[in-house]
Amino acid sequence: MHRSTSVTPSHRFSWTLTAALLAGLWGCAPAPPPAEEPAPQWPELAGYEAMAVPEDNPMTVAKIELGKQLYYDARLSGDGVRSCYGCHLNENGLTDGKPVAIGAFDKTLTRSSPTLWNIGYHSELYWDGRTKGLEAQVKGAWRGGNMGASGKDGAPSMDDVCAKLNEVSGYKEQFQAIFGGEANPDRVAQAVASFMRTIVAVGSPWVRFREGDESALSEAARRGYTIFSEKAKCTNCHDGLLLTDLQYHNVGIGMDAESPDIGRAKVSGDEKDTGAFKTPTLLDIAESAPYFHDGSAATLEDAVQVMLDGGKPNQWLDEENLREAKEAELTEEEVADLLAFLRELNVDYDVSSPELP
Numbered sequence: 001m002h003r004s005t006s007v008t009p010s011h012r013f014s015w016t017l018t019a020a021l022l023a024g025l026w027g028c029a030p031a032p033p034p035a036e037e038p039a040p041q042w043p044e045l046a047g048y049e050a051m052a053v054p055e056d057n058p059m060t061v062a063k064i065e066l067g068k069q070l071y072y073d074a075r076l077s078g079d080g081v082r083s084c085y086g087c088h089l090n091e092n093g094l095t096d097g098k099p100v101a102i103g104a105f106d107k108t109l110t111r112s113s114p115t116l117w118n119i120g121y122h123s124e125l126y127w128d129g130r131t132k133g134l135e136a137q138v139k140g141a142w143r144g145g146n147m148g149a150s151g152k153d154g155a156p157s158m159d160d161v162c163a164k165l166n167e168v169s170g171y172k173e174q175f176q177a178i179f180g181g182e183a184n185p186d187r188v189a190q191a192v193a194s195f196m197r198t199i200v201a202v203g204s205p206w207v208r209f210r211e212g213d214e215s216a217l218s219e220a221a222r223r224g225y226t227i228f229s230e231k232a233k234c235t236n237c238h239d240g241l242l243l244t245d246l247q248y249h250n251v252g253i254g255m256d257a258e259s260p261d262i263g264r265a266k267v268s269g270d271e272k273d274t275g276a277f278k279t280p281t282l283l284d285i286a287e288s289a290p291y292f293h294d295g296s297a298a299t300l301e302d303a304v305q306v307m308l309d310g311g312k313p314n315q316w317l318d319e320e321n322l323r324e325a326k327e328a329e330l331t332e333e334e335v336a337d338l339l340a341f342l343r344e345l346n347v348d349y350d351v352s353s354p355e356l357p
């Protein structure tokens, strides 16, 4: 599918309303409108196709607020000590700073926490895209290894957690007002998904640059962008406003392991997808070390060098899309400029924690 790279402002985008909503979500808030009133706007990327929102889960200000509370609440987890936010932290570019995540009951998981910037624009979730839609993803993370509400081995189930939530009057009232009933796993998932759709990197230097404000990036970063987009063609995969084509590629990470993580192939059943993973966005990349799905690159320099080497050799390497990167043979200054560009892909505002009921 072609993704728009133009800078035409979307009709649905309104700075005033966006600013009002942002103030509510990320700072001290004007009072939210009543629950039944749908939020007509939330921060969306101008110049990108509209975010797909399921018809049965319309965005409302109250639902987004509730979802945000649940997202930050460790009471959701099976072991009671970790929240969704706990592995997608601000200071780590919405990742957790670990090579691979440590899940519920301190079980070491197999993959690294990805950033969640602009996640509402992804129709397939996870490094291998195995889950369609954020509502399903929330339940997957919640009952799976990340949050551990599995209902097995003495851990509470999602229903058990909901029963607890219903004992908290602040939650009970919100669920009643928004859904006309008590908390249940579907409603929790709908609320958390709605909140995640607001994690949009509007106003970042990258977005301002794409909107035509050259001064949003330093001179070195602008030179770096030319290398990124024209010489090394990182844009073959890290494409467009999202800096990802939302497709799966084998760049060779972890393929030398004894039994490699086959990534997308497990989902598609296609051998050609062996070792292919979803192209990550590069927003906030300077904050989100270590890198790659297995956390195998400790620094940004290391990760970029892997790409400039044309990936790591293996049978299923996407040589076609990595050819320009490999052949670019950048000088030291060019590499420095490329890194300057990547380091300026930071996102300005914080997703700050709400007060919990």
Ligand code: HEC
Pocket (backbone or CB within 6 Å): 082, 083, 084, 085, 086, 087, 088, 101, 102, 103, 104, 109, 111, 112, 113, 114, 115, 116, 119, 122, 124, 125, 126, 127, 128, 137, 138, 141, 142, 145, 146, 147, 192, 196
């Ligand atoms: C223990 C750490 C941890 C916790 C807690 C956690 N996550 Fe994650 N999250 C991860 C990891 C690791 C992945 C990647 C897993 C994979 O690709 O197989 C991930 C992936 C995701 C993705 C997909 C990102 C993408 O690029 O496709 C979303 C969305 C997400 N998490 C949201 C949540 C939500 C919502 C919760 C709470 C219900 C949650 N996470 C709790 C570690 C965590």
Ligand code: HEC
Pocket (backbone or CB within 6 Å): 228, 232, 233, 234, 235, 236, 237, 238, 248, 249, 250, 251, 252, 253, 277, 278, 279, 280, 281, 282, 285, 288, 290, 291, 292, 293, 294, 300, 303, 304, 307, 308, 318, 321, 322, 325, 338
């Ligand atoms: C063939 C498609 C492709 C091309 C071309 C490409 N990348 Fe990537 N990039 C990926 C994929 C896929 C990953 C994730 C790999 C993994 O973890 O298995 C990735 C990961 C990264 C990461 C680590 C991101 C993270 O969150 O862990 C950085 C940094 C990066 N690429 C930079 C670049 C730069 C700079 C270029 C150009 C020199 C480039 N990439 C070219 C597909 C590509």
